[in-house]
Amino acid sequence: MIAIIDYGLGNLGSIQNMIKKIGENSKIITHPEELSEAKKIILSGVGSFDTGMNNLIKRGWIEVLNKLVLNDSIPILGICLGMQLMTQSSEEGFQNGLGWISANTEKFNFDTNIYKIPHMGWNDVMFDKDSKLFNSQDFNQKFYFVHSYYIKKIDNCDVTFKTVYGEEFVSGFEYKNIAGVQFHPEKSHKYGMKLLENFINNF
Numbered sequence: 038m039i040a041i042i043d044y045g046l047g048n049l050g051s052i053q054n055m056i057k058k059i060g061e062n063s064k065i066i067t068h069p070e071e072l073s074e075a076k077k078i079i080l081s082g083v084g085s086f087d088t089g090m091n092n093l094i095k096r097g098w099i100e101v102l103n104k105l106v107l108n109d110s111i112p113i114l115g116i117c118l119g120m121q122l123m124t125q126s127s128e129e130g131f132q133n134g135l136g137w138i139s140a141n142t143e144k145f146n147f148d149t150n151i152y153k154i155p156h157m158g159w160n161d162v163m164f165d166k167d168s169k170l171f172n173s174q175d176f177n178q179k180f181y182f183v184h185s186y187y188i189k190k191i192d193n194c195d196v197t198f199k200t201v202y203g204e205e206f207v208s209g210f211e212y213k214n215i216a217g218v219q220f221h222p223e224k225s226h227k228y229g230m231k232l233l234e235n236f237i238n239n240f
Contacts, residue, residue, distance in 0.1 A: 039063040039237060040075035044092040046118065047081035051223040052233075059234045069101040077237060078102075078111055081223075082118025086142065086186070087130030089122050099135070106137065110214045112240035114233075117184060120210075120217030129186050137215055139192040145185055145203065152203040155185040160200050162220070168197035168211050169239040170218070170232050178228050180208075180220035187219065216240065 039056060041049050043065050056063045063079075066072055080102075082089050093099055105111040115123050124134045127142035134142070145154050159179045164171065171178065187206040190196075198209030198218070208219045216236065222229030 038074045039077045039079065040066045040072055041079045041081065042072075042098065043067045044082075044089070044096055044098055046084045046089055046092065047116075048083060048221065048223050049081065052079060052081055052116070055223045055230055055233055056237070059230060059237065061234075061237055069097045072101055072105060075105065075111060077240065078105065078113040079116065080113060080119035080122065081116040082122065083183070084118060085129055086118070086121060086127035086134070087132045089118050090130070090132040090134065093122070093135075102135070106215060112214045112236070113216070114236050114240075115215075115217035116223075117219060117221055120219055121186060121188065123215065123217055124188060127186060138194055138210065138212055138217075140188050140190065140207075142186050143189055145187060147203050149203075155183055156187075156202045157183050160202060160220075162198045162200055162208055165196050165199050168195070168209070168216075170197065170209065170211070170216060170235050179225070180218075180222065180228055180232075181224040182208075182220045184219060214240065 049065050121142040123137045124140045124142050125136045128144045162178050194212030200208040222232045
């Protein structure tokens with residue numbers, strides 16, 4: 038089962054519809070105990086860092102996610118806020134993150150009005166190295182972004198994608214069974230569909 042976690046934030050229906058177009062089945066999970074049958078997990082999110090972490094804590098997700106992801110090595114894909122929640126902390130709030138990757142989430146801060154915040158719309162994704170989600174032969178890919186916070190660098194895992202918006206930032210990473218993307222594959226048409234297909238089949 039491909040489990041899409043419902044913790045009160047995210048484009049869950051859009052993700053499920055995209056997975057359906059690929060020809061796969063998924064289930065939106067609202068209770069942590071339902072995750073026991075999951076073969077793959079998707080942690081999406083739209084909103085603030087502290088709200089996301091507080092929702093995960095209050096709804097009882099932290100312990101089961103740590104067990105499945107860190108102990109049982111169930112593959113998980115973080116999307117947008119879901120990726121940021123995997124970091125240690127964020128400038129957006131005061132809560133600790135899940136801490137699965139050695140990175141902190143920072144706020145875009147530009148000295149010019151050329152770059153609007155949030156970073157919204159289509160942008161190029163550069164391949165830092167081949168990955169299970171995409172490889173360098175799939176060049177000239179564009180994905181849809183909506184975010185005001187970003188990850189500048191990650192110390193303990195493979196940075197697979199980078200994007201430039203005023204400055205270069207991490208738009209995708211892989212670490213063992215954990216992957217994250219800053220963009221929204223569910224809004225990125227054929228490119229997003231291919232990425233989700235690769236996550237389902239290759240991770």
